[in-house]
Amino acid sequence: MNTSALAPGRTVARVGTKSALGPTATSDDSAMLFAPQDPRLTDPFLLAGEERFSAPGFEWHPHRGMETVTTVLNGVLEHGDGNGNAGLLQAGDVQWMTAGRGIVHRELAYRDEHAHIVQLWLNLPSDRKLTESRYQDLTVSARPRVVRPGAVLDVVSGTVEGVTGPALNHVEVQAVTVTLEPTATLTYTLPAAHRALVLVVSGRATVAGRALAAGQTAWSDPLADPAGDSVLLLGAPDGDDTTQLMIYSATPLGEPVAFGGPFVMNHHDEIEQAYTDFRTGGFGEVPRLARIAYDR
Template sequence: MTIETQAHSRTVDRVETKQRTGHDAQVDDKAIIIAPTNPVRTDPFLVLSEDWFSSPGFEWHPHRGLETVTTVLDGVLEHGDNAGNVGALQAGGVQWMTAGRGIIHRELAYRNEHAHTLQLWLNLPARSRMVDTRYQDVLAAARPQIISPGATVDLISGTIGGVSGPALNHWPVQGAMVTLDPGATLEYVLPAHHRAFAYMINGEARVAGRVVRAGQIAWSDPLGRSQKDSTLRLAAADRGEQAKLMIYSGRPIAEPIAMGGPFVMNKRTEIAQAFADFHAGKFGAVPRQARLKHA
């Protein structure tokens, strides 16, 4: 990856380790990577959870006022919503859903076998909370890759070096899956005014000089608007397996955030209204959609 203009080198402000919460009524196992305890500190990213499930998974439930980005790491994710979208995502696929004014959807393991996913909740500005709902399948085969010696950037959203990912955004977000061979280095380019995180899925690497191991997330806060671009230096450990990172960045929205269950708004009164609207049927009917037939 080349840099055409001088870019400011980033630092890592903090490294955190995911918290395993274990089995519950929906999943076989769960971990919280970004907890919604201090959303101002992580804005525009609100939640990142890792889920392993077979049955029952996440049956019909509503969302409003946010976008969810679900990455399938292993297995097959069966999904559907009350806008008529339905399908099965293989490992590597990404489901980018704009809940907007309100949607009802479900996420299940195909044939109740196994799905291993990462789900990221993205904040939206007040002007976009109630936009029309939208669903995007961002398939691995349709995504561009930026390849350099020992490193591959699988671009999902945003633009790097003139190459753009296919995801459509209501708020500018750059997102990619980055793979580094043992000992490889990469200067990963991202806007200076973005807040960024790098979640280590596999392996070990130094992120801006800080050691980050599998299951840890490194945060880099915005540098300000004085520079256009910045670089996050990645250096994989020179032993063992490849390092695989999920790297997302976005400009903080810097508006009040109210979270309640599956809804994200700007005020507590708007959360109450979301619950009232859902129960009044204003999100539409809960689908009676059959499960996908086995191939």
């Protein structure tokens, strides 16, 4: 029996469009896909940004109390952190970093050439805000896929149609990258208790009947009855180009959120403590890792 046929269908509660910020001190071109204006509407997701950068990129900076999930869309991302992790990520690869109690890291364009990324900030629950930091490289070549007529689902996290992605979670996240051929449709199953975001990375799409263009994000809130599964109907219009979507979903935490630059805690006194800890060496020394070598 196809249980998805019995699951309740989802609707789109709201649609957001990315805000172009232009060049910055660190980025050639920056955009905010969604901002932390009201965390209750995006919980447990905090914000998402899109960056195109060459030099200088994002040199050493700290984080605490959250996770960053970075997808490389184009180019090569060079990374390093205070735990000794360093390496290169290419198009399609995902970097899942748990800041937890505190981490210092950097994100640069390899050879100072070009990197194009989308970075999502995921909140941590209060009892895991100060968990040990952790780093995961989820390369596209090592991730499992679900193939359906006209659709490919690249599973990053959680279990989709019996296929489990490689991400280790503190917050149970279901995450996929979906590629749709023109005119293809897809019934996507996810827990009814989840809040879902669907970002149109390229092309055009319909999400629960709502038409979206590249750079727009559709939000679907948890259902009134959170038990069991639900389904989200996706589609791509006719044309010559494929559509690429990023779909992330998780159960809202329902906790207070305090922002303080690169730190996300529950209360402002915890933000002040984070800055104190960082200034007094509580995150460790700023690393002296050299740039990854290459032949000119």
